Amino acid sequence: MRLATWNVNSVKARLPRLIDWLAETEPDVVGLQEIKVTSAAFPAEEVEALGYEVAAHGEGRWNGVALLSRVGLERVSLGFPGEPGYEGEPAEAMLLDEPGLRRPEARAVGADCGGVRVWSLYAPNGRTPDSAHYAYKLEWYAALRTALAAEVKDWPQLVAYGDFNVAPTDDDVWDPAVFVHSTHVTPPERQALADLRALGLRDVVPAPMKGPHPFTYWDYRAGAFPKDQGMRIDLVYATQAVADRVTGAYVDREARKGHGPSDHAPIVVDLS
DNA sequence: ATGCCTTATTTCATAAGA
Numbered sequence: 083m084r085l086a087t088w089n090v091n092s093v094k095a096r097l098p099r100l101i102d103w104l105a106e107t108e109p110d111v112v113g114l115q116e117i118k119v120t121s122a123a124f125p126a127e128e129v130e131a132l133g134y135e136v137a138a139h140g141e142g143r144w145n146g147v148a149l150l151s152r153v154g155l156e157r158v159s160l161g162f163p164g165e166p167g168y169e170g171e172p173a174e175a176m177l178l179d180e181p182g183l184r185r186p187e188a189r190a191v192g193a194d195c196g197g198v199r200v201w202s203l204y205a206p207n208g209r210t211p212d213s214a215h216y217a218y219k220l221e222w223y224a225a226l227r228t229a230l231a232a233e234v235k236d237w238p239q240l241v242a243y244g245d246f247n248v249a250p251t252d253d254d255v256w257d258p259a260v261f262v263h264s265t266h267v268t269p270p271e272r273q274a275l276a277d278l279r280a281l282g283l284r285d286v287v288p289a290p291m292k293g294p295h296p297f298t299y300w301d302y303r304a305g306a307f308p309k310d311q312g313m314r315i316d317l318v319y320a321t322q323a324v325a326d327r328v329t330g331a332y333v334d335r336e337a338r339k340g341h342g343p344s345d346h347a348p349i350v351v352d353l354s
Numbered sequence: 355a356t357g358c359c360t361t362a363t364t365t366c367a368t369a370a371g372a
Contacts, residue, residue: 091371092361116371118362143362144370207372247372266372301372302359309357313372339356345371
């Protein structure tokens with residue numbers, strides 16, 4: 083069974099590339115992040131034509147996740163129990179219809195696919211360490227940990243993958259000095275990942291196609307990709323039972339090349 | 355060449371991304 087995860091940075095803008103990539107790569111289960119469309123506007127027909135069932139959890143302009151599966155798609159969960167919402171910085175909260183409302187965003191979708199419980203996740207960015215968004219990021223991780231603690235008890239075969247928006251170690255950013263005082267590398271964020279691993283989840287580190295680092299994200303600006311100035315922030319966390327089945331895993335940097343790529347590359351994981 | 359930002363939207367400017 084072949085699993086994949088990919089932050090596509092708009093499924094509408096990426097649809098031709100996504101369709102080509104699915105046909106070439108032939109994954110059985112795909113987690114998508116940042117689809118940036120409502121659930122209803124997801125291009126399901128185009129994906130279904132390739133033999134996939136679709137579970138889309140989108141809200142429009144921002145965020146949004148989906149699962150594609152050609153090995154079954156059952157017990158779909160849109161979001162997870164206790165998932166917090168975001169009420170914004172004070173200036174943003176003033177613009178809400180109902181100030182104080184913390185509506186969950188579309189950042190998690192789970193389903194049973196071919197005997198594996200799969201979660202496609204898109205963690206909040208955090209913006210800056212002193213922002214309300216950063217506090218929200220940590221709250222979201224705490225709630226995710228509680229939800230996954232319950233899930234792994236019911237599903238020994240579980241994969242939680244996607245855009246975690248945290249680089250686990252300094253080796254996972256191209257230059258640690260550049261990220262001082264930035265999100266994605268702070269001790270509390272890294273502790274949030276460690277708390278997930280403490281549930282028994284293993285970090286399935288993919289092989290890079292080129293160079294020493296399995297980066298999965300490169301900024302669009304300043305030629306970051308050809309200079310390999312990247313980050314490993316897309317992660318595959320798997321229970322031991324799934325990790326024991328891994329026969330290979332790689333970052334598909336080919337998908338980051340050429341005209342109109344996402345700023346993230348897909349990760350592909352093969353299971354026996 | 356892998357090549358110097360991209361996306362969606364209350365659009366020609368802005369906010370967000372990481």
